[in-house]
Amino acid sequence: MDIQLSPEDAAFRQEVRQFLRDHLPEEIKARAALTPSVFVEPEVGQAWNAVLHQKGWLGYQWPVEYGGTGWTPFQRYLFEKECASAGAPNLTVLGLKLLAPVLWTFGTEAQKRHYLPRILSGEDYWCQGFSEPGSGSDLASLKTRAIRQGDHYVVTGSKIWTTHAHHANGMFTLVRTNPDVKKQAGISFLLIDLDSPGVSVRPILTNAGDHEVNQLFLEDVIVPAENLVGGEGQGWTIAKFLLENERGGSCHAPKLIYDLDQIVAASRDQGDGRGGRLLDSVDWKRRLARARLGAHALDMIELKIVAEIAKGAPPGPQTSLTKLLASNLRQEIDLLAVDLYGLAGLQLEKARPLYDENAPETILSPASMVASARYLNSRAWTIFGGTNEVQNTIIAKSVLGL
Known part of the structure; x- marks a missing residue:
């Protein structure tokens, strides 16, 4: 999806892209690509956090007075999109994106002074x-x-x-x-x-x-x-506030689109079992198209929420919609990865980590080795942060007024 950017936003995007080219280590990208769990391992995530913290970009969603960047909601979206497109690991979400907003919204001044800097520095996990x-x-x-x-x-x-x-x-x-x-x-x-x-x-x-x-x-x-x-x-009120950030505090679509692009690229060289290319299979192209349409539709919904946040609105119950759609798409795309590699995609290596010198040998490729484990772990997407059934209920009551 091509968005018409203002000159200021175009310059900002170029700055982010250049920073990622210069400062995102290939080792961190490779380790992130071979991490099958839902949350990135601390040795990977904290290393990338430290790079961003040194730049002053780690608290990009935070208010300026607590170490934030002062970026607009759309610039925050552009940053996440460019990080996803570059293969950067997800940030350490629990402190940065869940607890921190609770502290600056509901916490005492002493709590803010003590905990917020320690989240940015990585001293507290x-x-x-x-x-x-x-x-x-x-x-x-x-x-x-x-x-x-x-x-x-x-x-x-x-x-x-x-x-x-x-x-x-x-x-x-x-x-x-x-x-x-x-x-x-x-x-x-x-x-x-x-x-x-x-x-x-x-x-x-x-x-x-x-x-x-x-x-x-x-x-x-x-x-x-x-x-x-x-x-x-007041815990229930705070929990609802936190869960709105958990369900919609990030843009999910760019990462889903990036992973889908990797699958498309790999399928160009993958056989269909009948002497042809998998990418030429009508059924395979139909599945790819359905996933891509869903991811781009989610992208538009998230951009609409970003636009509302830019006007001063809170994330609100519509974040349940993005959580629901992102969870289902995550599982759909991870299943595509398993099917892409055939029998090699069923490899379920229990050794960890799946990178560096002690990594187990792969049957076909590193991506095929991680596919099955990632698919199994992503089953949790439709459970954590509120099950699909919970999200449907929230949408029905709070969004549709049923």
Whole structure:
């Protein structure tokens, strides 16, 4: 899709492209391409974060007073699009794009001064403690308790599917501070130091063999009361704000289009099993066209949201639509990658990482080796951040007014 840019935006895009050519290391690109998990590994993501932080571009979505760039919403979109087109890894989203907006919106001045610089520097690495056993899509039913005792809380409970908890030194989490009111009204938002006594992390391996998520246990963990974000009982409001950023805080379409382009390029040299090229198969071209039309339609929807944000509107419930569409397209494109490579695409190597000198041998190519694992991991897209069913309900109620 070709967008008519103003001279200022055209110059900005050229600046970003030149920066990526000069400062995006090939090693980081190669490692990102061979990472099958949904979230980029810290050794890859944090290395790229450091490059952007040195440039002053890491907090590109942040307000200027907290280390942001002052870019317009459309310039932020252009930056994400160019990064995706260059094969850059995704940024470390949990601290940068989920917790940080919560802190500058609901946090105290002391919390902002302490935590925001540490997110940018990489000194703090955060995980999200929302889901619990039995409390996933029905998040308001969570049971983890935080009992106020003087100047601290005593927290007991467990969280599950906590992405990168084994790497993190902090967790932003929802806890129940009042069990005697309506379930949404009794929830608070708390920051927990994962080095605290009573915290333990148990790994959960995905079907693809990746250690990305965990179950985390909290046994009488002492948390200073100053780690409460917002007021007691405000956790549900903060969680909804955060989830809107999680579902629509980034532009998904450029990355989907980039991955689709890689599949098209690879299919030029791939046989169709009948003596011809896969790219000449009518059925294959139909599948590619359907995915591409979906990705470009999503691109237009995300641009419309960007335009509304530029007018001062919050992301809003329409982000559920982008989350729904992006999740389905992600799975569709990852299935195309598996089918592209045939039997070689079924290779499911459990060794990690799949790059550098200790990487296992590939049957056909590095891209074929990662295809099956990436497909299995992307099944989580229609679950995390709210299942497809949850998104459909939000769209029906809040967008369509049904």
